[in-house]
Amino acid sequence: MPKPSRKNTKPAGEPFDFNNFDLDAPDLPEPISKNAIASGGYPYSKRMKRKAYEKQLVELQYELRKLQSWTRKHGERIVILFEGRDAAGKGGTIKRFMQHLNPRHAHVVALSKPTEAERGQWYFQRYVAHLPTAGDISLFDRSWYNRAGVERVMGFCEETDVEQFLAEAPLFEAALVRDGIRLFKFWLTIGHEMQLKRFHDRRHDPLRHWKLSSIDLMAVAKWDAYTDAKEDLFRHTHGQATPWTVIRANDKRRARLNAIRALLSKIDYEGKDKSVVDSPDKNIVGSGQEFFFQA
Numbered sequence: 001m002p003k004p005s006r007k008n009t010k011p012a013g014e015p016f017d018f019n020n021f022d023l024d025a026p027d028l029p030e031p032i033s034k035n036a037i038a039s040g041g042y043p044y045s046k047r048m049k050r051k052a053y054e055k056q057l058v059e060l061q062y063e064l065r066k067l068q069s070w071t072r073k074h075g076e077r078i079v080i081l082f083e084g085r086d087a088a089g090k091g092g093t094i095k096r097f098m099q100h101l102n103p104r105h106a107h108v109v110a111l112s113k114p115t116e117a118e119r120g121q122w123y124f125q126r127y128v129a130h131l132p133t134a135g136d137i138s139l140f141d142r143s144w145y146n147r148a149g150v151e152r153v154m155g156f157c158e159e160t161d162v163e164q165f166l167a168e169a170p171l172f173e174a175a176l177v178r179d180g181i182r183l184f185k186f187w188l189t190i191g192h193e194m195q196l197k198r199f200h201d202r203r204h205d206p207l208r209h210w211k212l213s214s215i216d217l218m219a220v221a222k223w224d225a226y227t228d229a230k231e232d233l234f235r236h237t238h239g240q241a242t243p244w245t246v247i248r249a250n251d252k253r254r255a256r257l258n259a260i261r262a263l264l265s266k267i268d269y270e271g272k273d274k275s276v277v278d279s280p281d282k283n284i285v286g287s288g289q290e291f292f293f294q295a
Contacts, residue, residue, distance in 0.1 A: 021196055023220060028200050032193045039191020041294055042250040043283040053253040059276045060260045061100045068101050068137065070269035075134035077181045080263065081143040084188035085226065086219045087198035089252045091211075093188065094139050096256045097263075107132070110141035123147060123165065124172050131181065144169065148233045150215060153225045166236040173242040183242055184263055187230075188249040189294075192223055234292040246291035248284040258285050 016031035038045055071078060080097075082090040094108055109130040118126045124144055132138040147165040151157040176183055190198075199220065202212040219226065238244045245262050249255035258280040265277055 016193075018192065018196070018223070019221070021220065023199055023203050023217070026204065028197060032196050032200075036191070036194045036197040037250055039193035039250065040189065040248070042191060042194075042248055044251060044254070047251045048253040048257075050253070053257065056257050056276075057096060057260075059273075060257060060264070061096070063264050063273060063277055064097065064260065065100055066271045067264060067267060067269045068106060070267075070271075071137060072105060072135040073270075077132045077134060078137040078184070078267075079131060079140070079176065079181055080137070080184045080186065081140045081145065082186050082188065083142060083145050083149065084186075084247075084249070085190050085195055086216050087195050087202070088188035088190045088249045089255055090141055090188055092252055093186075093249075093256045093259050094141055097139060097260065101137070105135055106137040106139070108139050108141055109143075123161075124168075131176070144172075145233065145237075148237075149226070149229055152229050153222055154215065154218060166232070169237050170239055170242065173237075174239075177241050182267065184266070185242065185244045186259055186262065187234075187244050187246045188255060188259075189230075189246055190249050194250045195223075196220070231293055238287070238292070243287050244292070245285060245287055247280075248291075254281065254284060261285075 016029060021029070021032075037047065070076070082094055084090055098106060098108060107130070109127075111126065111130075114126065127140075127144045130138055130140075144165075147157060148162060148169075152159075152162045173183055199212060199216060202208045202216075234244060247255050247259055247262070261277060261280045262285055264272070265279055
């Protein structure tokens with residue numbers, strides 16, 4: 001990809017030219033830093049306070065432990081997909097899910113690019129191997145939806161492959177549900193300015209530099225292409241039996257808490273404390289058109 005221009009500053013009040021954003025510049029342009037939290041129509045102007053966040057997180061993680069005990073006792077199988085924009089906080093959210101679960105029976109699946117042998121298989125085959133057995137939970141840090149997202153946008157597959165995937169994914173997921181798997185699909189989304197801020201933070205923080213992949217660097221210039229791919233994905237793969245839940249994640253703290261709530265609120269496990277597991281925040285969690293077709 002051609003190196004972005006270094007002309008990345010604009011006078012205050014002028015629209016920012018995203019095409020001129022320079023990830024290597026030491027200072028984040030003011031229009032991005034100023035507008036990051038509210039970008040993409042995010043309804044809150046400030047992050048959640050740490051003290052309130054940590055209190056609620058511990059309470060919800062205790063409920064996750066109850067859920068896991070119930071899952072083990074009744075031989076349930078739970079699959080949770082975490083998809084979304086690059087830098088939306090999928091990994092950090094999964095970490096909070098997993099923090100106090102028994103790792104013998106809760107597994108994170110984060111697959112690298114397919115091998116030569118896997119490229120010759122049925123597309124879903126390598127994911128099937130990571131589905132849970134009775135009593136287990138599988139959390140996918142990206143999933144089979146790579147085909148409709150990064151592979152499509154980056155040109156790693158043919159458009160005919162995407163069309164076939166979009167036709168087959170609902171059938172594949174319906175088969176999982178019929179077999180008794182509880183399937184949850186979470187899409188974490190962030191505003192454009194917030195994504196650039198997080199990319200910039202990763203670029204200039206030696207402890208987080210590893211989080212910035214070559215695909216992330218390419219994604220800087222492909223915001224609109226990812227938007228188009230996301231909307232096409234929702235049109236084809238959101239259904240009553242296997243719905244998508246969108247979580248607006250400009251504030252990571254609110255996103256993590258509400259992702260956990262979105263899961264716990266859908267399962268009637270034993271010992272649920274309903275004063276803790278209230279409904280997710282409808283301002284940032286939803287499955288309606290206003291969530292699916294917003295940048």
